[in-house]
Amino acid sequence: MVSAVEHAGSKPEAAWGAVLSMALCVAMLIASEFMPVSLLTPMAEGLGATEGQTGQAISVSGLFAVLASLLVTTAAGRLNRKWVLVALTAFMLLSLVLVAAAPNFAALMIGRALLGICIGGFWAMATAVIMRLVPAADVPRALALMYGGQAIAAAFAAPIGSYLGGIFGWRAVFWALVPIITINLIWHVIALPSMPTRQRQDVWAQFDLLKRPYFRRGLIACMLSWGAAFTMFTYLRPFLEQVTGVDVTTLSVLLLLLGCAGFVGTWAAGRFISGNVAPLLKLPALVMGAATVGLLLLGHVVLAAGLFMAIWGAMNTMFSVIWMTWMAQNAGDAPEAGGSLMVAAIQASILLGAVLGGLLLDGLSIRATFIGSVVLAALALALIGSGKRMLKPA
Known part of the structure; x- marks a missing residue:
């Protein structure tokens, strides 16, 4: 067959x-x-x-x-x-x-x-x-x-x-x-x-991809973007409890709002992501980083917190589609090796982001954790730039 x-x-x-x-x-x-x-x-x-x-x-x-x-x-x-x-x-x-x-x-x-x-x-x-x-x-x-x-x-x-x-x-x-x-x-x-x-x-296909400067830059930018996202997301509940001051019911509603916003992101990803993906690579770090800044500034207001969480949730589902589309377009000769490296990088970033956020929370404050997330997002944006350096040479 x-x-x-x-x-x-x-x-x-x-x-x-x-x-x-x-x-x-x-x-x-x-x-x-x-x-x-x-x-x-x-x-x-x-x-x-x-x-x-x-x-x-x-x-x-x-x-x-x-x-x-x-x-x-x-x-x-x-x-x-x-x-x-x-x-x-x-x-x-x-x-x-x-x-x-x-x-x-x-x-x-x-x-x-x-x-x-x-x-x-x-x-x-x-x-x-x-x-x-x-x-x-x-x-x-x-x-x-x-x-x-x-x-x-x-x-x-x-x-x-x-x-x-x-x-x-x-x-x-x-x-x-x-x-x-x-x-x-x-x-x-x-x-x-x-x-x-x-x-x-074999593992040599993965090493071959890592030798390519454009793929290596993209992988690091992806890791910084994911690390930024999960430094914040892992500790969202303590932020909402300590800064926004929500009870359990309001917390559940806000988390449901964040999750449901993902459907908007899924629809937008299917409709608008096509062709050259380079200009889109900075969107996750830019939008989710900006939403985190919004929470830092206005997170004490429940309605504002809900708005920024919805924005974050919508971009969260677009995040994976954008970067996996980049991988498909720029590692098409070794898609399984590219997929292996991408997943390992993302999972490691999630774990490391959670560790970094926890250290900042225990050592300083929940606001320090969110500031750490914004710093990682800024580093991702600086590396990505226009996105052209992440593309396979024509």
């Missing part, structure tokens, strides 16, 4: 059913990764662990995601990418079962580590797979559709998880995801075309 977009001698056709299947997988990955944040306290109580220990178990998925993003495409060798994606989705299913049924803290750690492998492996391959499912002109729109799953999960996973966890218990929340992922697994098998590997992937 040959991919619809690879059929020799015929006009390329987009496999949108497969793209939708990928979007559902994204939603489940994001929900599985961040659902525990809203269930931290009952999970700790249920497993006889401290909240700090449970938090470490949650973050361990990020560590394994970094490792998997660099190694999965190489380890998969010449395996058909359809079946690699099917296997990763099956591992996600197993991870959810392990977490839901975890009798102790060690089992939770194993389940979360397995989920990290799924996250890193999926994202490392996702853009390369999209590039094979649709014609080149449709790649930005397909990426926006896939990242629509991220917007859905970001908007609803935490509040729904918290609500259902309070009624049925935290284990029931994870069990509720199992049938959805099972359906997604079957959908993958039906909708994804066969995607045999054209050549064996």
